[in-house]
Amino acid sequence: MSWCDRPSGDWNGVAGAGPKGSPGARSPGFRVAPTPATQPSSWIGWHHGCHWLRQCFAALLGVIAVTSLAAAAEPQRLTTDGVRKLSPVFADGGDSILFSMHREPTRVALFRFQISDGATDLVDASLTEHQFDADISADGRYLCFVLTANSPQSVLVIRDRVEQQEARYAPREARGTVRSPKLDLRHNRVVFTVSDPGGQQIASVDLHGQNFKLLTQTTGINGWPAVSPDGEQIAFTSSRDGTLQVYVMSAAAENIHPLTDGPQRNMRPAWSPDGTQLAYSSSIDGDLEICVMQADGSNVRRITQHVGRDDFPVWQPDGRRVLFVSERDGDCDLYLSDVDPLP
Numbered sequence: 001m002s003w004c005d006r007p008s009g010d011w012n013g014v015a016g017a018g019p020k021g022s023p024g025a026r027s028p029g030f031r032v033a034p035t036p037a038t039q040p041s042s043w044i045g046w047h048h049g050c051h052w053l054r055q056c057f058a059a060l061l062g063v064i065a066v067t068s069l070a071a072a073a074e075p076q077r078l079t080t081d082g083v084r085k086l087s088p089v090f091a092d093g094g095d096s097i098l099f100s101m102h103r104e105p106t107r108v109a110l111f112r113f114q115i116s117d118g119a120t121d122l123v124d125a126s127l128t129e130h131q132f133d134a135d136i137s138a139d140g141r142y143l144c145f146v147l148t149a150n151s152p153q154s155v156l157v158i159r160d161r162v163e164q165q166e167a168r169y170a171p172r173e174a175r176g177t178v179r180s181p182k183l184d185l186r187h188n189r190v191v192f193t194v195s196d197p198g199g200q201q202i203a204s205v206d207l208h209g210q211n212f213k214l215l216t217q218t219t220g221i222n223g224w225p226a227v228s229p230d231g232e233q234i235a236f237t238s239s240r241d242g243t244l245q246v247y248v249m250s251a252a253a254e255n256i257h258p259l260t261d262g263p264q265r266n267m268r269p270a271w272s273p274d275g276t277q278l279a280y281s282s283s284i285d286g287d288l289e290i291c292v293m294q295a296d297g298s299n300v301r302r303i304t305q306h307v308g309r310d311d312f313p314v315w316q317p318d319g320r321r322v323l324f325v326s327e328r329d330g331d332c333d334l335y336l337s338d339v340d341p342l343p
Contacts, residue, residue, distance in 0.1 A: 077335055078113070078333065078334040081120075084332045088334055090323070091136050092140065093138075095115055096114050098113075109131050130148040131148075136183075138317075141161055145181065146181065152172075152177065156178045158205075167208045167210075176195060179223065180193045184251070187251060189207065193224065198214065199220075201214050201218075202215040227271070234250075236269065243265060244265040245261060248295075265288075266280055268280055272319050273319040277294055279291070279303075279313035279314075290310045290322060308327040308329075310326045310327075311325050
């Protein structure tokens, strides 16, 4: 019996990884203001010296403040293997992370990364198909993920690890796909992206893979759903109005409205544990960065600024940091970044 069949148990280590240090910050420059030429030369010298000292002192404080801010904002690197990773999610109360990773050049599998010691293990060594987009309940009972197939191209797998039962949902069309499943235990269902007749939409099935229901029915792309902690709202990404933007709707698929706008792509929303904020990926500089906003779309803050791609945000269970996948210097690894509290 493997880990995926029970809420807790042993993991056999496969590979290790650990945190790595980070560089400092650049100090700001400053300019001394000119002294009025109408003052006596002695007064000018004294005044200029005092003014220069005040400027130096202010600049020194600025250096300290900026350096501290940069040090706090520099993300913590969790893995160092550099292998491509996708869709991380916390498990075991925040002690471990599940994610998809290239096991071989042509094989993607689900792995569990133990934060304390960096041990990395396969979630289910018996599977030979590609595995993507895992989600797991807080108590560890339910695990869902996407499994590749021939016809349709991918299916949704839902496992009850207490009862040791498995259910599956398969799209109707031969080329149909399922992606990005999220557990919604308040309504005993799984919400996911389906590409089938009718386009790419948000849909749901119950925990037995039955009672399929479309939650969106619009043109364009609808995907990457995220269920709020209280189960009352679903954030998702849609291109219904042009550019990919973050939208939100009620659990009953009503009151749909956008939370972001602009020319840049904003996608893959993730709720904070208290339901007051959303993290998401944004092409704010051309490449993807991680941003955070209030649940109503206000007070947008950027938490990464890097030339590489920062993507797939997910909140740490304590709500103080956001985990994401980052491509830096040719490597693809997991990073944690602090999220400063609102003033």
